[in-house]
Amino acid sequence: MSASANKQSYDLPAAGLRKFWLDFSESPTAVIALFVFLIILFIAIFAPWVSPSNPYDLTSVDIMNSRLPPGSEDFSGNFYILGTDGAGRDMLSAIFYGLRVSLGVGALSGLVALILGASVGLSAAYFGGRFETIMMRIVDIQLSFPSILMALIILAAFGKGVEKTIIALILVQWAYYARAARASALVEKNKEYVEAAKCLALGDKRIILSHIAPNCMAPLIVVGTLQTAHAISLEATLSFLGLGLPITEPSLGLLIGNGFEYMYSGDFWISIFPGIALLITIVSINLVGDQLRDMFNPRLQK
Amino acid sequence: MKPILKVQNLSKDFIKSLDLVAKGLNRIGQNYKEEVVHAVDDVNFSIFKGEIVGVVGESGCGKSTLGRMVAGILSPSTGSVEFDSSQANNKEIPSALRTQMIFQDPFSSLNPRKRVVDIITEAPIYHKLIPPSEKRAFATEMLQRVGLDPDTLERYPHQFSGGQRQRVGIARALAVSPEFLVCDESIAALDVSIQAQIINLFVDLKDKFDLTYLFISHDIGVIEHISDRVIVMYLGRIVETAPIETFVKQPNHPYTQALLTGVPRLEVGKRQYEPISGEIPSPLSPPTGCHFHPRCNFATARCKAEKPALRKIAPAHFSACHLNDEA
Amino acid sequence: MRQALEPILKINNLQTHFFTKAGILKAVDGVSFEIAAGEIVGLVGESGSGKSITGFSVMGLVDPPGKIIDGNINFKGKDLSALSNDQMQNIRGNRIAMIFQDPMMTLNPVLRIETQMIEAIQAHDGGVSREDARIRSRDTLGLVGISSPDERLRAYPHQFSGGMRQRVSIAIAMLNRPDLIIADEPTTALDVTIQGQVISEMQKLCRETQTALLWITHDLAVVAGIADRVCVMYAGRIVEQGLVANIIANPMHPYTQGLMGSVPSQNQRGKPLQQIDGMVPSMLNLPVGCAFQNRCNYANEKCSNMQPDITQVADGRQVRCFNIPAGQQL
Numbered sequence: 001m002s003a004s005a006n007k008q009s010y011d012l013p014a015a016g017l018r019k020f021w022l023d024f025s026e027s028p029t030a031v032i033a034l035f036v037f038l039i040i041l042f043i044a045i046f047a048p049w050v051s052p053s054n055p056y057d058l059t060s061v062d063i064m065n066s067r068l069p070p071g072s073e074d075f076s077g078n079f080y081i082l083g084t085d086g087a088g089r090d091m092l093s094a095i096f097y098g099l100r101v102s103l104g105v106g107a108l109s110g111l112v113a114l115i116l117g118a119s120v121g122l123s124a125a126y127f128g129g130r131f132e133t134i135m136m137r138i139v140d141i142q143l144s145f146p147s148i149l150m151a152l153i154i155l156a157a158f159g160k161g162v163e164k165t166i167i168a169l170i171l172v173q174w175a176y177y178a179r180a181a182r183a184s185a186l187v188e189k190n191k192e193y194v195e196a197a198k199c200l201a202l203g204d205k206r207i208i209l210s211h212i213a214p215n216c217m218a219p220l221i222v223v224g225t226l227q228t229a230h231a232i233s234l235e236a237t238l239s240f241l242g243l244g245l246p247i248t249e250p251s252l253g254l255l256i257g258n259g260f261e262y263m264y265s266g267d268f269w270i271s272i273f274p275g276i277a278l279l280i281t282i283v284s285i286n287l288v289g290d291q292l293r294d295m296f297n298p299r300l301q302k
Numbered sequence: 303m304k305p306i307l308k309v310q311n312l313s314k315d316f317i318k319s320l321d322l323v324a325k326g327l328n329r330i331g332q333n334y335k336e337e338v339v340h341a342v343d344d345v346n347f348s349i350f351k352g353e354i355v356g357v358v359g360e361s362g363c364g365k366s367t368l369g370r371m372v373a374g375i376l377s378p379s380t381g382s383v384e385f386d387s388s389q390a391n392n393k394e395i396p397s398a399l400r401t402q403m404i405f406q407d408p409f410s411s412l413n414p415r416k417r418v419v420d421i422i423t424e425a426p427i428y429h430k431l432i433p434p435s436e437k438r439a440f441a442t443e444m445l446q447r448v449g450l451d452p453d454t455l456e457r458y459p460h461q462f463s464g465g466q467r468q469r470v471g472i473a474r475a476l477a478v479s480p481e482f483l484v485c486d487e488s489i490a491a492l493d494v495s496i497q498a499q500i501i502n503l504f505v506d507l508k509d510k511f512d513l514t515y516l517f518i519s520h521d522i523g524v525i526e527h528i529s530d531r532v533i534v535m536y537l538g539r540i541v542e543t544a545p546i547e548t549f550v551k552q553p554n555h556p557y558t559q560a561l562l563t564g565v566p567r568l569e570v571g572k573r574q575y576e577p578i579s580g581e582i583p584s585p586l587s588p589p590t591g592c593h594f595h596p597r598c599n600f601a602t603a604r605c606k607a608e609k610p611a612l613r614k615i616a617p618a619h620f621s622a623c624h625l626n627d628e629a
Numbered sequence: 630m631r632q633a634l635e636p637i638l639k640i641n642n643l644q645t646h647f648f649t650k651a652g653i654l655k656a657v658d659g660v661s662f663e664i665a666a667g668e669i670v671g672l673v674g675e676s677g678s679g680k681s682i683t684g685f686s687v688m689g690l691v692d693p694p695g696k697i698i699d700g701n702i703n704f705k706g707k708d709l710s711a712l713s714n715d716q717m718q719n720i721r722g723n724r725i726a727m728i729f730q731d732p733m734m735t736l737n738p739v740l741r742i743e744t745q746m747i748e749a750i751q752a753h754d755g756g757v758s759r760e761d762a763r764i765r766s767r768d769t770l771g772l773v774g775i776s777s778p779d780e781r782l783r784a785y786p787h788q789f790s791g792g793m794r795q796r797v798s799i800a801i802a803m804l805n806r807p808d809l810i811i812a813d814e815p816t817t818a819l820d821v822t823i824q825g826q827v828i829s830e831m832q833k834l835c836r837e838t839q840t841a842l843l844w845i846t847h848d849l850a851v852v853a854g855i856a857d858r859v860c861v862m863y864a865g866r867i868v869e870q871g872l873v874a875n876i877i878a879n880p881m882h883p884y885t886q887g888l889m890g891s892v893p894s895q896n897q898r899g900k901p902l903q904q905i906d907g908m909v910p911s912m913l914n915l916p917v918g919c920a921f922q923n924r925c926n927y928a929n930e931k932c933s934n935m936q937p938d939i940t941q942v943a944d945g946r947q948v949r950c951f952n953i954p955a956g957q958q959l
Binding site for chain 2: 823828855890901902905908
Binding site: 200201 | 370373374375396398399401402403405406407410411412413414415424425428429471474478
């Protein structure tokens with residue numbers, strides 16, 4: 001039996017990261033979107049170093065500079081490419097800091113919701129029976145409420161603030177993850193490699209964590225990207241309504257909200273530019289998520 | 303000599319229970335019944351150490367369900383699968399690992415996210431059969447046993463061909479030193495020339511490691527080649543059991559005869575097929591009495607009414623047919 | 630005498646290549662054979678041999694990135710590879726019909742059988758009335774052994790079992806009385822007893838209607854039971870073709886020998902099966918010379934330098950191999 005003959009004439013298909021990039025780069029749109037998103041991420045993480053000024057440093061902000069239109073200079077020679085807001089803060093810097101908060105809140109709530117939702121969904125699928133029925137009915141009930149409504153109810157009950165907003169976002173999102181995880185786990189559960197693991201007496205915990213969960217990651221990542229975008233926009237809505245984050249941690253939504261009153265007097269840039277930044281962020285995340293979803297869709301596989 | 307595996311009155315029913323609505327409707331006078339499929343219906347047989355017992359049958363005969371119950375993946379509705387541990391080769395191995403299964407689909411029987419080295423060594427390390435430090439050496443030895451190049455240790459399943467994946471599956475099973483292997487259509491998804499390689503490998507491993515096999519297949523040619531004894535199943539029941547020579551030369555049950563004449567064979571050459579008529583009945587509503595009577599040329603009234611018992615008609619030859627009584 | 634019959638299908642040096650990102654895949658690389666009216670020819674090969682693509686090429690069903698780049702497919706005087714898609718539409722389902730391994734590739738799950746069959750008739754003959762088409766459909770269902778055809782016509786595909794669905798697919802193929810049916814693994818997914826039924830139906834039909842049949846399969850035993858001639862394919866080329874009885878009694882190409890030796894049977898009990906070591910070479914990376922050289926016990930230097938040409942053998946068959954004993958050659 002010639003083992004080398006078994007190896008030599010077989011072309012090795014790509015694996016791991018290389019394969020991921022080959023598949024992902026099939027869509028030029030997604031590559032551009034990813035690039036844009038990485039820029040946004042970079043800005044968000046390194047905002048204090050990248051911004052022209054710190055808009056929340058009270059010493060550097062001068063009320064005399066308020067409501068300057070985009071492209072204007074002030075008396076000290078500072079150039080405001082996107083103008084200033086009602087308090088004299090540089091819009092560009094405010095947007096950069098705002099991105100930080102928006103992305104941070106969105107990502108953190110998304111991550112916790114993923115862990116919570118995936119745990120529920122995976123165990124419901126694996127153990128089945130009454131446990132599954134009960135958990136999934138809870139998920140269904142949760143999902144039948146519009147997310148805005150749920151978030152408003154939670155914030156009304158517990159009050160405003162950063163932690164409360166994040167908790168509200170987690171409670172709104174976990175059900176999506178639970179549903180995706182359960183659907184995926186149900187498929188994997190019946191595959192032969194799971195039967196093999198049972199035959200090898202590997203124990204339930206091991207099978208769920210080491211065999212089923214990693215193979216469910218793909219749809220969860222897709223849900224994750226799309227949900228993160230959803231969370232960011234949800235938080236923006238809440239902040240716009242004045243219910244989300246406090247003024248000391250302004251997210252893009254809050255900026256849009258605060259700037260709204262100036263729209264009527266023609267100072268559009270105070271509201272519009274944060275809006276555009278929010279738009280770009282959400283669209284780029286969605287496009288990346290779309291491509292990921294197409295990549296992982298078995299029906300579209302060649 | 304005592305058998306190493308004894309299957310007694312083994313049955314498996316799949317029940318689709320009524321949902322709340324149907325239950326409610328039943329209360330007000332409707333008569334909804336649960337749907338029951340008797341996938342395996344009162345099966346009895348024994349296997350002796352070192353034997354290869356082939357199980358053959360068509361769709362719905364229950365051979366896969368039977369295999370999974372013998373392997374311990376599926377629990378029976380009634381009956382038992384008993385393993386005689388006094389005949390075990392290696393008494394330190396936990397009893398749960400004694401029977402391993404080789405699966406049909408090379409694409410879904412390996413975890414796509416794990417490397418081959420992890421697939422093979424996961425169970426032995428988990429059950430503390432080998433220390434984690436010996437992982438690579440152990441996996442190398444396993445791969446060599448099944449004829450794979452040890453350089454492929456770090457690869458993922460999708461980087462192998464179908465036949466190679468089956469070999470990895472066999473290595474995974476052998477890694478826990480089993481006594482008994484259930485092969486459920488393990489070669490059905492492979493090309494003919496690769497099938498030959500795997501069949502030869504199975505026979506080779508059986509001799510080297512003193513294994514016993516339950517070999518499930520729909521391919522009669524393969525069953526004839528590899529089995530010492532054959533069990534023929536139809537719609538959940540055993541219709542005939544015989545040593546291989548008897549199975550080939552003197553099949554007793556009309557279904558067995560139909561199977562053997564219907565199989566395309568290279569040696570026979572051009573022929574006019576005269577197949578038996580009729581469809582395989584749905585397991586949801588099997589025919590009464592002998593399940594095979596609607597398609598049997600020799601059926602009598604008794605066949606329609608009464609279920610035939612599996613009766614001994616010659617040494618080691620059992621058949622479930624009323625016609626044997628008349629003889 | 631076989632040679633006196635004019636072939637209705639004559640394929641000459643067919644080359645169908647797939648232009649993928651990873652390279653050019655030569656799925657069919659110089660295939661030539663003929664089928665006469667009423668003849669049953671088997672096309673045998675394992676996965677990757679190109680047998681299915683050959684069938685699809687004849688039907689004009691090869692999608693990009695695949696393309697027929699050379700050769701001609703002569704069907705009753707016309708070269709199919711040169712026809713436009715519209716012209717092929719007239720022939721497909723009409724003069725040449727195809728049956729697939731999965732009957733659900735032919736059958737639309739949301740339409741009744743009757744609707745699908747009438748549509749198949751009226752698509753090629755607009756002058757037929759609906760009632761006449763229905764009668765013809767019913768008769769054809771009876772022809773393939775389906776009882777109570779009037780009721781069965783009104784049913785949906787999911788109400789049939791697998792074997793019945795395949796029979797319906799055969800009936801649809803027969804509707805317009807084609808000259809040639811291409812069957813791609815039609816019985817592979819069926820149980821043994823049902824397979825016997827379907828094979829027997831097709832045998833009977835082809836005899837009665839003088840329809841030619843190209844039976845594509847990996848199962849040499851099925852071909853042995855039904856075909857007049859057989860072509861054995863490996864890596865996109867036909868390595869041996871001729872009368873079935875001759876080839877099975879005395880296979881000449883090493884691959885054919887290996888293939889036959891791999892099939893388990895009563896004669897082989899107790900002995901290890903003859904296995905062909907190694908695997909099919911990657912179609913993107915075929916070796917120079919004979920594609921089988923790495924797995925062949927008789928390979929020599931000549932085999933690694935040039936592809937063997939067709940050798941005519943005394944009993945009428947053709948073999949692609951340098952190592953045919955000189956005494957056998959023509």
